[in-house]
Amino acid sequence: MxxxxxxxxxxxxxxxxxxxxxxxxxxxxxxxxxxxxxxxxxxxxxxxxxxxxxxxxxxxxxxxxxxxxxxxxxxxxxxxxxxxxxxxxxxxxxxxxxxxxxxxxxxxxxxxxxxxxxxxxxxxxxxxxxxSNPELPLQESAGEPEAEGHTIALDEAAPSGGASDSALGEVLGQAFGGTYGEGRTTAVLVRRVGDDGTRLGQRARYAPGFDAATPQRTWSVAKSIAATFVGAAVLSGEHDVSDPVGLNYWRAGAEGDPRNAITIDHALRMATGRYSDTPGNRTDPLYWGGTTVDERAANWPVIHRPGTVYRYANNDTLMAVKAIDRWLTYYPPHELFEQLGMEHTVAETDIRGNYVLSSQVWSTAEDLATLGQLYLSDGVWNGKRLLPEGWRDYVSDPSGPQPVGTDWGYGAGWWTFRRPEGNAFEGIPDDAFAARGNRGQYVVVVPSRNVVIVRRGEDRVGTRFDIAAFTRDVLEALEGA
Incomplete structure (x- = not known):
């Protein structure tokens, strides 16, 4: 009924x-x-x-x-x-x-x-x-994870490594009020990591009704997850960021379709030069209309020479993922999630099985902190290299064309707190970078401080959460220990 x-x-x-x-x-x-x-x-x-x-x-x-x-x-x-x-x-x-x-x-x-x-x-x-016949058994290629949901309403504290619990706790609590804007926070988490990659401590706080096992849609944080899969594919030797995305339109070569010149790097940096009908390529027909990545994301015309103009577009990330499509067939996202212990994360697909890694991933604050920790360790996890050496520097380097009208820079699938001309965010180190998503999803990675900061939310349209101020205050609280 x-x-x-x-x-x-x-x-x-x-x-x-x-x-x-x-x-x-x-x-x-x-x-x-x-x-x-x-x-x-x-x-x-x-x-x-x-x-x-x-x-x-x-x-x-x-x-x-x-x-x-x-x-x-x-x-x-x-x-x-x-x-x-x-x-x-x-x-x-x-x-x-x-x-x-x-x-x-x-x-x-x-x-x-x-x-x-x-x-x-x-x-x-x-x-x-x-x-979708509910009477038919669901064919699982693997069993459901044996997960125990945490029921922590406020704090989950681990040894702080010397941090001031009271100062940090106050900052985390302020994330649920109006200090950082009118957003609706569901979770915040701070994780500190040692130089050897081991976890030193973690503190988290959740809104009522949410806990450490509660997934939320990552929205565009998924773009940074997509860049991670591209890195894994590059490490395998099967792909390079200079490879064409493989659209294979009319006639290859300089005299043919210019879209054939678009590389994986162009796509990760939002610099394909393709037209998009709305800021960000809202892609509603794909996200909510039931069309596919092939139908919606692949066939836009080029209006700038690839690599010359920045235009934030869901479709660019989808093309970067499409470029490693065959690799993902053999090494699907859930395998990397399992290696990292991100057991509460699911990458969803369209009806043809294409991963919608511009937005459609469901994850937890804990798992997203693990993603950030992988980057703190420059792609090494439990002694095994999962991303190419220097991949962290690559994704956090705002070397391509940059967004206008903002202090943020853009790397390859990740946002940066610095632009080529400098860092406008007082109190935040130059090497800090972040994954950002609609409705207030943030994963901030600060390599020089060995810290990952996660904020999850369900912010209403027209409201915002000041992640830069929150990051600054978290770092100050940790520094004051």
């Missing part, structure tokens, strides 16, 4: 729009927005609940509505809460799929859970509701 929030609002939403109220284009756009909102809701409910249960913890639909499904894009925010939904489970109790109603004359939008390794995928608009 579909849940209605509330029933009257849902009924009004599903009712036909008055022909006199809108132009034909307005009606078409309104219908499309309802379809996207339904896909957004189906995928968020599916991933948040199914991946949490995979991790040994729980999320309720009410919690997902409160956090993930509020304060989103203005066009979808007034629509999304009231769409009727149903969470369909298998006889074992495991989530099979989530279906969300959006139009009386069309099938519900579906997001299906495909297992522990790839999580949920949203199906195309119009896909039939029985395409």
């Amino acid at each position: 579909k849940m209605l929030l509330p029933a009257a609002a849902a009924a009004a939403l599903l009712a036909p729009i008055s022909a006199t109220a809108q132009s034909p284009q307005d009606r078409l756009d309104s219908r499309y927005e309802r379809a996207l909102a339904a896909g957004y809701k189906a995928l968020m409910l599916c991933s948040a609940i199914a991946v949490a249960e995979r991790n040994g913890t729980t999320r309720t639909p009410d919690s997902v509505h409160e956090w993930e499904l509020s304060g989103i894009y203005p066009a979808l925010d007034p629509i999304i809460r009231d769409l009727p939904y149903e969470i369909v489970r298998r006889p074992t109790g495991q989530v099979a799929h989530v279906e969300v109603g959006w139009a009386e004359d069309m099938p519900d939008r579906i997001a299906a859970y495909y297992g522990a390794q790839t999580g949920c995928s949203v199906l195309p608009i119009g896909a039939p509701e029985d395409i």
